[in-house]
Amino acid sequence: MIPAAQPVPHPAAPQGAAAPPRWQALWRDAVRDPRELLALLGLSQAALAVSEAAAAQFPLRVPRGFLARMRHADPADPLLRQVLPLDDEMRPMPGFSLDAVGDGAAKAGHGVIRKYNGRALLIATGSCAINCRYCFRRHFPYAQETAAAAGWGEAVAAIAADPTIDEVILSGGDPWSLATPKLAELTDALAPIAHLKRLRIHTRLPVVLPERVDAALTQWLQGLPWPVAVVLHANHANEFDAEVDAAMRRLRGAGATLLNQAVLLRGVNDDVEALAALSERSYAAGVLPYYLHQLDRVQGSAHFEISDEAARALHRALAARISGYLVPKLVREVAGDPGKRPL
Numbered sequence: 001m002i003p004a005a006q007p008v009p010h011p012a013a014p015q016g017a018a019a020p021p022r023w024q025a026l027w028r029d030a031v032r033d034p035r036e037l038l039a040l041l042g043l044s045q046a047a048l049a050v051s052e053a054a055a056a057q058f059p060l061r062v063p064r065g066f067l068a069r070m071r072h073a074d075p076a077d078p079l080l081r082q083v084l085p086l087d088d089e090m091r092p093m094p095g096f097s098l099d100a101v102g103d104g105a106a107k108a109g110h111g112v113i114r115k116y117n118g119r120a121l122l123i124a125t126g127s128c129a130i131n132c133r134y135c136f137r138r139h140f141p142y143a144q145e146t147a148a149a150a151g152w153g154e155a156v157a158a159i160a161a162d163p164t165i166d167e168v169i170l171s172g173g174d175p176w177s178l179a180t181p182k183l184a185e186l187t188d189a190l191a192p193i194a195h196l197k198r199l200r201i202h203t204r205l206p207v208v209l210p211e212r213v214d215a216a217l218t219q220w221l222q223g224l225p226w227p228v229a230v231v232l233h234a235n236h237a238n239e240f241d242a243e244v245d246a247a248m249r250r251l252r253g254a255g256a257t258l259l260n261q262a263v264l265l266r267g268v269n270d271d272v273e274a275l276a277a278l279s280e281r282s283y284a285a286g287v288l289p290y291y292l293h294q295l296d297r298v299q300g301s302a303h304f305e306i307s308d309e310a311a312r313a314l315h316r317a318l319a320a321r322i323s324g325y326l327v328p329k330l331v332r333e334v335a336g337d338p339g340k341r342p343l
Contacts, residue, residue, distance in 0.1 A: 023211040027129055027177075031062045034085060041080065042073040054085035058138050058300065061131040066208045069238055078236045078268040082132050088303035089133065098139040100298040102335025109158035111147025116339055119167045120159050122147040124175035124186070130208045134263060134304045136296035136333075137173075146173075148182065156189045159196070167198040176205040180216040191225055199226045202261075204233040207240070210247035221254035230256045231290065235269050237281035248285045259290035262328065264311055265304045272317040279318070279326040289328035294343060296333060308332075308343055315343070 031037050034050050037060065062083050071077045103113055113121040123146055131138075147155035159165050168190060175183065190196060205212040221228060230251055234240065251258060260282045262269065269275055279289045292315065295305045315330040331340035 021214055023209055026211055031067060032060055034060050041070060043075055048075055049087040051085050051087045051090055054089040060085055063129055063209045069241055079238055081267050089300040093302040096297045096299045096302050098299055100136050100296040101333045110149055110154040111145050112155050112158045119169055120165045121169040121171050122155050124148055124170050125173040125178050127177040128174045129205050134301040136298045152186045152189055160193050163195045166195055169200040171202045174203050174205055175201055176203045176212055180220050184220055187224055200229045202231045206247045207232055207234045207244055210243040213247040213250045218250050218254040221256055228256045231259045231261055232287055234260055235262045235265060237277035240281050240285055245285045248287060252286050258287040260287045261291040263293045266306050270306050272314055275318050276322050279322055283326055289326055292328040292330050294332040312343060
């Protein structure tokens with residue numbers, strides 16, 4: 001049995017202090033107890049093989065707005081499947097490792113990863129608003145490797161010292177889990193680096209917690225000196241709703257180019273109808289389909305995997321069904337490759 005999560009106290013703000021942004025309050029109010037999640041959906045814990053060990057290893061976290069998009073009493077709901085800790089995660093599988101994409105071998109400074117020519121990826125933070133069960137960094141040592149440590153100093157110095165870097169990628173965790181002033185601290189430090197041409201931000205927050213896209217964030221985006229690409233992460237059309245659409249409009253209004261990368265997941269989007277609906281729905285929200293990733297083979301995720309042969313067949317069927325500009329590139333990330341490997 002999974003023990004009930006202990007309530008986390010919310011300390012009162014000091015008298016006269018400004019209230020925190022609304023998104024932070026919603027962040028704190030996320031569901032973290034699998035029993036509560038299933039009860040809210042009218043489901044039985046036993047029927048779904050919910051795992052105490054998996055929840056202890058990689059805790060559940062689901063914003064309530066994302067939960068509201070799940071289908072009630074449906075154990076096969078594609079959004080629920082992405083977040084619920086199951087017994088399947090605890091079965092060791094050959095070929096699945098703690099570091100599926102070679103992040104450890106690509107470290108180039110504190111929280112800096114260099115894999116591809118011209119780009120530096122910053123592990124901005126280990127925090128996320130939602131814990132996806134297939135996450136390829138679910139075992140990453142965030143406590144030792146975050147670029148935000150010591151005021152971003154080592155990360156910024158590494159980028160400034162390498163004139164071949166023309167693009168910085170903010171990743172994590174989720175970089176938009178950081179407060180906007182903390183993000184501004186980083187971009188103010190990067191702004192004097194003449195060889196930087198672009199900023200890319202990988203984030204799931206505008207999808208799972210659209211309230212994060214508030215006035216402070218859009219003002220920060222508008223003030224940046226580089227073109228900005230925001231690479232979002234949605235795997236199913238049902239992840240979009242009116243609140244997400246509004247967040248996308250705010251991001252586009254701030255000048256960001258919006259792209260979506262999805263992961264091909266068994267039981268979530270492994271049929272052509274689901275993939276077509278995802279591409280069409282994301283484009284309707286102003287987000288261009290970018291990548292469809294084959295699963296990164298991280299320990300605990302094997303039950304989501306489909307074969308490369310099946311993935312290619314799905315991609316061919318998708319290309320035959322929808323407009324070419326709506327078809328994401330089918331790729332796999334392979335440690336040591338100079339770029340994503342097309343499939």
